[in-house]
Amino acid sequence: MRRKLAAGNWKMNGKLADLAVLERIGATLPDPGCDMLVCLPATLIQPAAGLCESTALRIGAQDCHTAREGAHTGDIAAAQLADAGASAVILGHSERRADHNETSATVRAKAEAAQAAGLSLIICVGETLTERDAGTTLDVIGKQLNASVPDSADAASLVIAYEPVWAIGSGRVATATQIGEVHEFLRARLIARFGAQDADGIRLLYGGSVKPDNAAEIFAIKDVDGALVGGASLTADDFCPIVTALAAS
Ligand code: PEP
Numbered sequence: 284m285r286r287k288l289a290a291g292n293w294k295m296n297g298k299l300a301d302l303a304v305l306e307r308i309g310a311t312l313p314d315p316g317c318d319m320l321v322c323l324p325a326t327l328i329q330p331a332a333g334l335c336e337s338t339a340l341r342i343g344a345q346d347c348h349t350a351r352e353g354a355h356t357g358d359i360a361a362a363q364l365a366d367a368g369a370s371a372v373i374l375g376h377s378e379r380r381a382d383h384n385e386t387s388a389t390v391r392a393k394a395e396a397a398q399a400a401g402l403s404l405i406i407c408v409g410e411t412l413t414e415r416d417a418g419t420t421l422d423v424i425g426k427q428l429n430a431s432v433p434d435s436a437d438a439a440s441l442v443i444a445y446e447p448v449w450a451i452g453s454g455r456v457a458t459a460t461q462i463g464e465v466h467e468f469l470r471a472r473l474i475a476r477f478g479a480q481d482a483d484g485i486r487l488l489y490g491g492s493v494k495p496d497n498a499a500e501i502f503a504i505k506d507v508d509g510a511l512v513g514g515a516s517l518t519a520d521d522f523c524p525i526v527t528a529l530a531a532s
Pocket of ligand 1: 292294446450451452453454490491492493511512513514515
């Protein structure tokens with residue numbers, strides 16, 4: 284049985300005063316019945332990790348560098364994130380692939396660096412609307428998965444997030460059929476690569492405009508083990524019902 288995971292992504296939002304949201308999530312859901320993580324801007328990781336230490340809420344990061352340390356002005360190393368209290372890192376989010384020209388090879392190198400620092404990996408894959416309309420969704424996702432995930436990945440520390448680019452921040456959710464098809468494809472690809480036993484433990488998240496009012500429907504889809512949540516992770520009022528719906532699914 285895979286333990287379900289509700290992961291928030293605050294993106295470039297949040298200041299110290301907003302950490303009260305995390306306190307509220309932790310206090311509202313002392314025993315949520317699934318894993319609960321919020322990936323924060325680097326500036327908030329250390330104070331958030333301290334604040335949430337005695338709660339069920341874990342703290343993650345949104346990116347790391349490929350190198351262990353060194354002359355990379357403005358970047359942050361996986362070991363620094365772990366040192367600040369992060370337990371996981373999102374890698375290959377479509378906003379980073381688009382804004383920073385991140386290739387899947389870069390994502391893989393970052394994943395290896397994050398693994399070496401003891402961080403869990405949330406590796407994102409997803410097609411653009413143009414790719415979906417062209418009928419190349421599975422081809423695109425298969426290539427991203429293959430090239431982004433390191434051979435050394437293991438079920439305990441690897442999570443894949445399927446995030447159709449056109450569904451992120453748009454209010455437009457993929458249909459149950461679309462999500463089910465991609466998740467089934469991802470599971471089959473992971474089994475082919477890592478073997479049934481290991482691949483069976485790798486969690487598959489859906490991400491893209493998940494909200495309290497559509498969460499239960501999404502979590503009922505086969506092979507959806509949780510969600511990567513952007514906008515709706517910014518308030519406890521939105522995030523807590525999503526976590527509760529996941530635990531109940
Ligand atoms: C995301 O940031 O990964 C995301 C899915 O955002 P949203 O939930 O706002 O669509």
